Amino acid sequence: MHDIRAIRENPAAFDAALARRGDAPMSAELLALDEARRAKILAAESAQAEQNKASKAIGAAKAKGDEAEFERLRAEVAAKKDEVAAMQAEAKELDLKLTDMLARIANLPADDVPEGADENDNVEVNRWGTPRTFDFAAKEHYEIAAVAPSMDFETAAKLSGARFVVLKGALARIHRALAQFMLDTHVDENGLTETQTPVLVRDEAMYGTDKLPKFGDDSYQTTNGWWLIPTSEVTLTYSVAGDILEAAQLPIRMTAHTQCFRSEAGSAGKDTAGMLRQHQFEKVEMVSITHPDESDAEQKRMLRCAEGLLEKLGIPYRTVVLCTGDMGFGARRTYDIEAWLPGQNTYREISSVSTTGAFQARRMNARFRPEGGGKPEFVHTLNGSGLAVGRCLIAVLENGQQEDGSVTLPDVLHPYLGGKSTLDASGNLI
Structure with missing residues (x-):
C-alpha cells in the first residue's frame, strides 16, 4: 500500500x-x-x-x-x-x-534495482558450483528410471486433474527429508523460529500481504470464504498485523514448512511436464519483520540462508537480481536463486527473496515503537523461499542421476534417510 x-x-x-x-x-x-x-x-x-x-x-x-x-x-x-x-x-x-x-498499484522499486522489461534483463550477481559433465544424455527428473515408479501423475490426474503428483515410497521419503533438512538448518544454524501455521486464512490476511485484491484469480478460495495460502509468507507476515512492537523485539525471524496452493491462472501451458509447476506443492518459507534501517542487510542475510542450503546439497546455482519489469507486485527488490537442472540444461528458479519495505506493513498496520519513544513507525517485511521442496527434489534427482538410472543422493540427506545414500534404478533406497 x-x-x-x-x-x-x-x-x-x-x-x-x-x-x-x-x-x-x-x-x-x-x-x-x-x-x-x-x-x-x-x-x-x-x-x-x-x-x-x-x-x-x-x-x-x-x-x-x-x-x-x-x-x-x-x-x-x-x-x-x-x-x-x-x-x-x-x-x-x-x-x-x-x-x-x-x-492495486505495485510497490515502487528500490533505486538500485536494474531497469528492464522482463527476465532477459535480470542481472546475475552470484554463481556457485560447476555443472557436472555427463557421459550420457542427462534426463529430466520424471524420465529417470529410479524416479518413474514413484512419481505418479496418472493417479494424481484421476484424483485431482492436471498439475498434481502423487509421490510414493522412497521418493516421498526423500521429499520429506529435504523439508526436514531445510527446517533444521534454518533453526539450528540460521536462527529462525520454526512456526506451524494454518493453510486457510481470511480475506484480511490475503489483503494485508498484497495477494488481494489484484491476484484473487491466482489463489483458491473455499465455498465458505477462506483462502488456501499460496505460501506461508501470508500467515507468517500477517501474524504481526495490527501490532505495535518494541524496537528491541526486532528482527523477528520465522520459518514454516507448509502446503501451498496456486491456481497458476497466468501460467497456462508453461512447464506442463513433470512436477516443476504444480497447483499444490510444499515450501519452507522464511519471513523477517525488521526495523527499516536493517531491512536491506536482512535481505542479504536471508539470501545467504537460501543459497547455503543449495551449497550443502551440492547443487550448482546462480543468483540474479530481478529487473523492474520482472519483479513481483509487492516487492521493492527481489533476488532469485536458480538451480542448475541438467535435464533441461538450464538454471530454473528455486527461491525468491524479496523485501517489500513498508508496503505490506502499511496494509496490515504493523508498527514498532522506536527506542526512546516517539510515534510508532511501520516495520519492514521480507520473505523468501528456503526452499521450494518439490523443485529442490527435482534438482537433487537430476544432478545426482547416473547412467544406470540410479540417483546418488547428497551427503547431508543421509542422516534423514537412515544412512542410505542411493536411489537405485528400481526406485529403492540403498
Missing part, C-alpha cells in the same frame, strides 16, 4: 518510479480523488460545526420561550444532521475508492 501523503509531497517521483516498472503515471488521478475526499471531509466538518452551533442555540430559545425560533432551530439541526450524514457517506465512499486504487 502506498502513502498518499508521500505522493502529495512528490508526485513526479512517484510517477517516475512507476515508469521504471513500465506502469502508467497515476499521481494526477490519485491526487484528484484525494482532493475531492478531503474537500468532502472539510465540508462535513463545517456542516457539523453549524449543526452543533444550532443545537446549542435551541436551549437558549427554549429558555426564552421563543417557540418560533425554537422550531426553526430544531428544523435546521435536523436538516444539518441529514446533510452531515450525506457528506460523511460521500467522503467514506471516496476514501474507499482511493484506498482501493492505492491497493
